Amino acid sequence: MTKCLNSNHLKFIAIAAMTIDHAADLIFPCFPAHPAAVILHLIGRITAPIMWFFICEGFHYTHDLKRYIGRMAVFAVISHFAYCFAFGINFIPFSSGEVLNQTSVIFPLCGGLCALWVMFGENKLKKWQKYALLILIDLITFPSDWSCIAVMAILAMYGKRGEPEKQTRDMMIWVAIYATVIFFCMNKVQGLIQLGVILIYPLIKMYNGERGKAKWTKWVFYIYYPVHLVVVGLMRIAIYGNVPIL
Numbered sequence: 001m002t003k004c005l006n007s008n009h010l011k012f013i014a015i016a017a018m019t020i021d022h023a024a025d026l027i028f029p030c031f032p033a034h035p036a037a038v039i040l041h042l043i044g045r046i047t048a049p050i051m052w053f054f055i056c057e058g059f060h061y062t063h064d065l066k067r068y069i070g071r072m073a074v075f076a077v078i079s080h081f082a083y084c085f086a087f088g089i090n091f092i093p094f095s096s097g098e099v100l101n102q103t104s105v106i107f108p109l110c111g112g113l114c115a116l117w118v119m120f121g122e123n124k125l126k127k128w129q130k131y132a133l134l135i136l137i138d139l140i141t142f143p144s145d146w147s148c149i150a151v152m153a154i155l156a157m158y159g160k161r162g163e164p165e166k167q168t169r170d171m172m173i174w175v176a177i178y179a180t181v182i183f184f185c186m187n188k189v190q191g192l193i194q195l196g197v198i199l200i201y202p203l204i205k206m207y208n209g210e211r212g213k214a215k216w217t218k219w220v221f222y223i224y225y226p227v228h229l230v231v232v233g234l235m236r237i238a239i240y241g242n243v244p245i246l
Helices: 007-027 035-044 047-061 065-087 106-120 127-141 149-159 164-185 188-205 215-240
Strands: none
Touching (some): 007 047, 007 188, 047 106, 047 149, 047 164, 047 188, 065 106, 106 127, 127 149, 164 188
């Protein structure tokens, strides 16, 4: 398979897939078993694993991990309010009685980055301390979109970095757990759709490890993610009123 995709290509694919996914949330709220909704959400499943993949790449290549983690933390806070507004979720977690989807996927991305430092970074932590901190990170990120599964998927993908087949296989083990919980406890259609993250395999197989010429794209996702969620929120209110759509 030709390695013709650089990081810029993958990031724009993720942005396009995410936009399609959130458009589906507006057109078909609450994950109905409508064929068009299923197709659109399956396309949208590409987004999260691309994010996980680039957290792994970012951790490997960054020259300033503290700054990277700080930037992700600020991004997670901003995105929390945009995410909640987009889908009609109370800004205060758990106030609705729900446990999952209380904040955006950026929160576990930040948690995954911290987990990479704990498990693979240069630190003097003992083994038991590493696992204790990992459990703490999982507990903290549990209520977010993709839950602590995102953290564990990031660790799994980093452990097999450079091996797309093994990255996809190990990632899918954690996603299968997440899909099973959603299938039996929340929404059967939504649970099955989560397995669509496997669509990332041919994309990372074609990844050539290059950044791409346009360096300004580094900030595109940071800006686009919260801005497009605000647009989704405005459209949600215009179409349905101020009611949740997840």
